[in-house]
Amino acid sequence: MFNFDEARFLKIQAGAVHLAPRIDQEIGAAIAAGASNLFFLGTGGVAYLMEPAVQLLHRRSGFPVYKDYPAELVLTGSANLTAKSIVVMPSLSGTTKESVAMLAKLQEVGARIITLVGHADTPLGQGGTPALVNFAEDDTSSESFYIQSLLVALSVLKARGEIDNYDALVAELATAPAALVAAKKAFEPKAEEFARIIAGSDYHMFTGAGNMWPEALYYATCILEEMQWIRTRPVHASDFFHGPLELIEPGVSLILFRGEDACDPLAERVVQFARQYTDKLTVISTADYCPKSLSPELRALLSPAIMATLMERLSAHLEVMRDHPLVTRRYYKRVAY
Amino acid sequence: MFNFDEARFLKIQAGAVHLAPRIDQEIGAAIAAGASNLFFLGTGGVAYLMEPAVQLLHRRSGFPVYKDYPAELVLTGSANLTAKSIVVMPSLSGTTKESVAMLAKLQEVGARIITLVGHADTPLGQGGTPALVNFAEDDTSSESFYIQSLLVALSVLKARGEIDNYDALVAELATAPAALVAAKKAFEPKAEEFARIIAGSDYHMFTGAGNMWPEALYYATCILEEMQWIRTRPVHASDFFHGPLELIEPGVSLILFRGEDACDPLAERVVQFARQYTDKLTVISTADYCPKSLSPELRALLSPAIMATLMERLSAHLEVMRDHPLVTRRYYKRVAY
Known part of the structure; x- marks a missing residue:
């Protein structure tokens, strides 16, 4: 595959999966x-990458689960x-400014702080009790964080007696890194074509439902x-149907991410509407690329990770096509704010 | 004021405030x-208009509070x-399709369903136990719903013994409708100027923090x-500081909504950044228009309602300036979806 190091990818995603016993021990x-x-x-x-786990817990667990903005909560x-x-x-990075500020407050409060970081020798790497470290970079971190937050959610369900098949799911997760690579390989022949669609408009609406929505938000x-x-x-x-649909007309690009969770009928509703009113509806479905060797339950739970791994392929072509390296920034790490 | 019926406005907002005892009785x-x-x-x-109440309860109440998409939860x-x-x-409207579908599920489950509607003779008006009815239209419903959801939140806090000044706040809320009118009047001389800014770009980034964020999302x-x-x-x-800021450059319009809650320092951070990199930063602050007769606590709690009421003034000028009536739709109630 184009600009892709398979061994490195497998090592990083396996690193996430291998955190299962540590996460389970801490949460339990x-x-x-x-x-x-x-x-x-x-x-x-x-934070968007944690959202599928939040959804799962809000709907399946009686354990109170909150998500919030550290930048707000500190105030x-x-x-x-x-x-x-x-x-x-x-x-x-382990250095995110707002989260580091929150860490100090959390330490005052005395909460049990599990940090999930890519680098141990950082404020959040040092401040976690424990810090769970799995090296990754921008091209590999989404899947790693989706897997880790899924493990957190599954361990909460297990500790609460709200899941029957924790062991089976976690055992099957060991096959996820290879399944992600297989999905990439299946998508690769189409990656350039999809990248051309992205490069072809200066504005894209992005949508998705269920656990695919956070990935649409993240990629955009x-x-x-x-x-x-x-x-x-x-x-x-x-x-989408309560306002933004009014922006749709011929020529407006709408990108729809589809996964395999229970909310996919909402994505189908978008298809049925949008295909009538714009010639630029693009649908990307994890089901078209994810190997069926993965169980339907895990395909649903991992849909956002699968989409993220497909989009990494798209981005690899896009940065070359647009002559705009993914690492280029106007402001981040260039100016103070 | 331009295209504004003060008596009608006051009646609608007073109608929301007068729901206080009904809401308190039901929640209690x-x-x-x-x-x-x-x-x-x-x-x-x-749903965005409920978000300030959700924030308040998540941070101040031990009572478990969820928000979710009816369209997802039904699946x-x-x-x-x-x-x-x-x-x-x-x-x-009392007829929102996804919510009506959810209503049937809620009735099966046997939950206590409090509907907040503008029209009694509708599925959600008939399906509530109780349905709390306060007529409003698009130009007046935001403030009404912010007030009603605030009342829900305050009643939860009261029922749980988590608030000391429920009675004082609700008594003061009786002055809110007149305060909203006063805010409109203070803003009116500037409304056309702000409308010209909106009309002057075909793309606007919108941002806000705390209870101002849902209003920024709503207005956009x-x-x-x-x-x-x-x-x-x-x-x-x-x-904003984790991705979207990279879109800022001279000529890009960024609209910042500022209120008076504890999260306003996050808005100030946006000002400090954006004023350096775009000539089109527009800041609208409720504090500049809301009468100081309202207590600081209520000014903070009502900041989103105050901003909504200012924006109604902006919109009244905008629709004329752009010769695009606010009621015009491409799709809503014109085609099936």
Whole structure:
């Protein structure tokens, strides 16, 4: 595959999967010790990557789960954030300013802080109790964080007696890294064609439903806007029908991410509408590329990771096609803010 | 004021305030009877209008509060949605398709369903137990729903013993409708100038923090996109610094909504950054228009309602300036979807 190091990719994703026993031990021990709730506190795009786990827990677990903006929570505080809280704080760099500021508050409060980082020798790498470290970079971190947050969610369900097949799912997860590579390989022949669609408009609406919505939001925000300076309008597939649909007309690009979770009928509704009113509807479905060797349940749970891994292929072609390297920034790490 | 009926406005907002005892009775009785959680289930923009109440409860109350998309929940179900749940379901029309579908599921589950509607003789007006009816239209519904959802939140806090000054706040709320009119009057001389800024670009980034973020999202999505077909990119003021800021350059319009809640420092951070890199930063602050007769606490809690009421003035000028009536639609109520 174009600009792709398979061994490195497999090592990183296997690293995420191998955190399963550590995550399970931490979550299990905390809940057994009387933890009262769990906060997902990510800043920026990595918070979107926690969202499928939040959805899963809100709908399947009685354990109180919050997500919030560290940048806000550090100003407002929360009555629910106490020494009995479990806090999951992801940050690839381990240095995200807003999260580091929140870390100090969390330490005052005495919460159990599980940081998920790419680098140990950083404020969040040092500040976690524990810090779970899995090296990754921008091209590999989405899948890693989706897997890690899924493991957190599954461990909460297990600790609460709300899941029957934790062991089977985690055992099957060991096959996920290879399945992701297989999905990339299946997508690769089409990656350039899809990249041409992205390169062909200076504005794209992005939509998705269920656990695909956070990935649509992530790819639009953190790849196309941040790394390619292309304007996007991410909108949830349900909200799409309450306002943003009025922007659709011939020539307007709408990119729809489809996965295999229970919310996919909302994506189908978008297809049925949009194909009538724009010639630029692009649908990308994980089901077209993900190997069927993966169980339907895991294909559904991992749909956002699968889409992220396909989009990495698209981006690899896009940066060359547009002569705009993914690492180029106007402001990030170039000016103070 | 231009195209404005003050008596009608005051009647509608007073109607929202007057729901206080009904809301308090329902929430208080439900919690006293052992309700285990509360769901805010709005579809489209009206869900954004519930968000300040969700924020308040997540941070100040131990009572479990969920918000979700009815269109998703009807497909996924939720372990937390039971006969012991209180469900708050807002819909101005009372006919919102996704919410009506959810209503049937809620009735099966046996949840206590409080609908907040503008029209009694509708599916959601008939299906609430109770339905709280306060007539409003697009130009007056935002403030009404912000007030009603604030009342829900305050009543939860009261029922849980988590607030000391419920009575004082609700008593002061009686002055809110007149304060909103005063804010409109203070803004009116500038409304046309701000409308010219909106009319002057075909794309606007919109941002805000805290309880101002949902209003930025609402105005961008449900007014500018839906009613004016102007492209927007709504993004939370914290997320702005994690991707979307890279789109900023001279000529790019960024509209910042500022209120008076604890999260306003995040808006200030946007100002400090953006004023250096675009000549089209527009800041609208509720503090510049809201009468100081309102207490600081209520000014903070009502900031989104105050901004909504200012933006109604802007929109009144905008639709004339652009010769694009706010009621014009390409698709809504014109084609099936």
